[in-house]
Amino acid sequence: MIELAAKGAASNVQKFKGQALSWESKSGIIELVLHREPCNELGSLSLGELEKFAAALADLERDAHALILYSDRKSGFCAGADLRELYQRSQGMEPSEAVRGVRDFLERIHHVLNVLDAAPLTTIAAVHGVTFGGGFELALACDLIIADKMARFCFPELRLGLIPGFGGIPRLKRDLGNAVVRDLLLTGRSFNATKAQQIGLVSQVVGEGETLRAARATAVQLGKFARQTAVTAKKFIKPIPYDELRREIDLFCELFPRPAVQAGLKKFVESTDVQPYLP
């Protein structure tokens, strides 16, 4: 439920509390918090609420200069797509029907992430712990990433026979270049916040539990500058790779019905291995 409550003469507080995420806007800063157990896996519930947020952003951004995106789950920022839901939904379907469902999901989440990527305010992902797959892609749609020193980043999709599907490859290539994408994508390895800062992905590395404080301090700083200049600068320096994003959806849908992918998803979902997150 979205609430609009007058709080004092000068500032309106807008709030939403959902099952997977919540947001609140006050004093020019929107805070979007992910809170779905176990680690903010992105499935239909999260997507529906992210779509609500994307729709509400047109109103929210009128009174805001910054957005902070973070997780209040101890395990991390986001473990990526909800693979259990993906696997279970595709069971019993004809491959063509399953691909249609996957394409619809990807189109919808790409829309949300494109809105976030292009939003006329400065966006900060404050990440800790697991920032994998779709969670990494969510952070990549933001303008700045502030990382807890215990954060880890990874594109594990290849071990399922897939590629990242939420815009990760084009956005990482835009921000860091092709060699970094190849390293992460083709090895499936994860790397820590220090490495992420060394390669230019992360703007600040902070102590454990300090990301939100650092993001809030940064958001206050952003508010000191002319809003329209910041918007112009962002638009100039952060082009959205729409053609590659579109191609990524097509490639993902080409790969999805392959037997190796179905076998990989089944293995992950049914795994009792203590190391399923290790490629």
Next chain:
Amino acid sequence: MQTAEKTLDEILALAAAHFKVSRERLSPDDDFFKALGIDSLQTLDLLTKLENHFHVELPDYELQGVSDFRTLAGKIQARL
């Protein structure tokens, strides 16, 4: 050059402190999943903690199949 023994000792101390178990309860040949009572996500925490402490980068695929502290210490020692 840090000795392998010191590396192993530091790993045991770090793991004990991070996962709040008694250092005396941990032995080099213990299965760290069982000894620490951790799952795969917590293993990533341990990996990050060790990388930060030793200032090394340890690709996680090198840890595939590694489950005891001594072998883990060997992997880290090779990158010091």
